[in-house]
Amino acid sequence: MKKIILLGALLLTLAACASKTPAANSEEDKSTAQTNATTTTTDKNSETKTKSSESTKNTTKSSSSEKKADALAKLKKENPKTLLPTNIPRDENRALNIAMDKQKDSLAVLYYIMDAPLVLNDQSLNQQTPFARYKMEQFASKDAAKKAVNYQFDEGGQKVDLGHDITAYSQGAAGSTYLNWKEGNWSIVLRASNVNGQDGTALAKEVVNYLEKAMLPAPKSVGQITIDMAQNGYESNQVVWQVDKTVYTVTHEDTIPALEMAVSMNK
Structure with a gap:
């Protein structure tokens, strides 16, 4: 139990x-x-x-x-006393890259538009094509500087009314038509291709209209604008002017932007 x-x-x-x-x-x-x-x-x-x-x-x-990689800021920093364009007309959605060649009496600058920003004088720019250029060159005398501008004005040929009391003179040669007119101390030469059916008068009037509201730098003593509608690339529109012993040059692949670059240097 x-x-x-x-x-x-x-x-x-x-x-x-x-x-x-x-x-x-x-x-x-x-x-x-x-x-x-x-x-x-x-x-x-x-x-x-x-x-x-x-x-x-x-x-x-x-x-x-x-x-x-801010090449423009670097360019200004390295040339604080040099008159540079403050307006470089371009596609603002892309990067502005710059190559600079600085010598004792000159400064040359090439402007490139690309997808990515690069440092000033990046080696890869050697394989790229610029869209605009700036150059400052100092000469031994005012006469030498004036000669470098290559000022040219010809009143020969047929008169063309460009508006705003501006008269151009038209001449034809070798399949091209040349328009030449003056605005102050500036002489403007525009070449259009007859073979390509280009209308030089229409572009000349556009230039005159623009210059009515924008002021170019005052040359001391001459300035020359050369527009070549038959040419492509950054050398096709050139603005050159003298200030005493110094000659400034800006070029751009497009006409009005070339003028805008020069206007931005009017101090």
């Missing part, structure tokens, strides 16, 4: 232990889950901070790179 009672008690004790064990395991699981959740959150926060830090570094690096 005692053996039966003891065996029953033992079974009750084992049953009680069995019922308590899952509860204990449940608490341990909850504790472990909470710890894992905390660890995961910490890892995520750490990852977020790391990404944020990397993003900040990349942004700073990109900003620093763009600042370093």
